[in-house]
Amino acid sequence: MIKIAIDAMGGDNAPIEIVKGCELALSKFDDIELVLYGDEQEIKKHLKSDNRVKIVHTTQVIDMGIKDPVSAIRSMKDASLVKAMRSVKEGQEQAVVSAGPTQALIVGAHLIIKRMEKMHRVALAPIIPSLDQKGRILLDVGANIELRPEHMLELAIYATVTAKSYLGIDNPTVALMNIGTEEGKGRELEKETFKLLKESPIINFLGNIEGKEIMSTTANIILTDGYTGNIMMKTIEGTAKAMGSMLKEEIKSSIGGKIGYLFMKKNLKRFQKRMDASEIGGAMIFGINAPVIKAHGSSNAYAFSNAIRQARLFVKNEIVAKVSDALKDIEFIESSE
Template identity: 55%
Template sequence: MIRLAVDGMGGDNAPEQIVKGVLLALEKFDNLEILLYGDEKKMAPFLRNHNRLKVIHTDKYLDMGEKDPVGQLRKNKDASMFLAMRAVKEKEADAIVSAGPTQALVVASHMIIKRMPQMRRVAIAPIIPSITNKKRILLDSGANVDLKPEHLLDFAVYASVVAKSLLHIENPKVGLLNIGTEPGKGRELDVQTFELLSNTKEINFYGNVEPKEILDSEADILLSDGFTANIAMKTMEGTAKSLGKVLKKELTNSFFKKLIVGLFLRKSLKAFKQTLDPNEIGGAMIAGLQNIVVKAHGSSNAYAFYNGIRQAKELVEADVIGKVTKLLEKNEETV
């Protein structure tokens, strides 16, 4: 049985959409138990009794605009996010899922769950969609602005294990986001990272990948610093949403077009939406920690949060932490 700790009060649409996502996950997965942390009175209208759901009451939680997560961790220790995280630290749960403020989740992860000894940094690592239905891992998408080549190498090793275990890719290709595909392109960080990854046998280095190729690249893992990758991810999501709006406008601006859509194109448009919809992914793992932490989208609806729970469950089942630890320890022995 997999047991997850869930922050019931994190997110723009908490607690309603969080609770509904939890109940959907319990309905879908028979091997799942959930510890739900939050204000029981506020969650009550959306809750229903379930033998695999335990509600732990706290009326304290973090605002989505929280600017001082360290201060909150000191003076607001009973906040729903922090209680859920301590449950994982104390082995009462296998992983945590939260749609709360990203900075607070990253800081609390560092201070409560702690970084893996073999990892020099942690990274926010969403699984991103593509136009070919191929899932890719993008990191770091926001945890670190300043990185060194060896940090990106750690991320490549971690993401390679996740790609093998979770995405079932036998020999995942690692790409480096850059302004051009040729060796020697980009900043000093990019040039040095290219050289380091090229000479590392533990990963399958694909080479540089231009941002225009994100949605159809052959690479299974895309690496960059937190600023660059975050911009790339948000640009991709924004473009997908805008394209969807344009299609909807153009295909429904007359009765005849609406009829055509209804008769012939409904399934195709639904498939298009699912291909690029971030709600289908659910969230991003925080790679490099001693336990699984999944950051769901702040604006998650019930289905998106359910997918965040699904992702955390699958990461636990795949024993990603154990596999990464063994590989990194092996690398240290050979240095």
């Protein structure tokens, strides 16, 4: 059985949507057991069955608007997120899923579960929509404001292993986000990273891509720093929402539009599904000694169940161990910060 720790109190819709998401995941996968950390009384209000479910009562919750995540992780020992992570650190469960505050989750992963030996930075890595419907791994989208070229290479190796074992891609390709496609473009970070990626025997490097290619590139992995990646991800989310709103306005603006909608209803629903973040589940935190999945803060039950699905696949496919093996012979990676 794969045992997964659940922060049942994290997120805007906790615990009701978290509990429903857990039940949905349990109905889909018969090889998982879930341990829910949170207010036992509140969880039981919404839990229909205790089959393959255990509740660990906690008395504290790290708020979504937390200003000092480091202090919260260190001082709130009985918080649902902290106890879930500590259980994974101690080997009681094999992965963590939370819809709680992003920075608290990243800090907690650092301080409690710890980074992998040869990973000098972690990354927040969602799977974003693509024209071919296979999805793209985008990293980093906010764990690090600044990265060095060797850190970028480490993250590219992690993403390559993940694309193979998680997405099922035999020879995943990596593209570097830049202001131009030619070699030599960009800041020193991009120039030096380009050289490392090009020389790496592990990376199938396609070269630079520009922002306009993010949805259409053939690359399976898009690599950038956390500042740029966060802006890119939020731009995609905002554009998708705005396009949806504009489309609704145009449909409602005329009788012809309303009639046309009746014929296009199935197509529009499929389009919405292709752009829906709930289909993915959550963002993966790369570089930690155990799988940590960050579900969206406003996750509904379906979205949270997909985040659990991600954690299950990470454990089942032994991705952390495979990354460790891929990194073991890399000579130029620093031995210290």
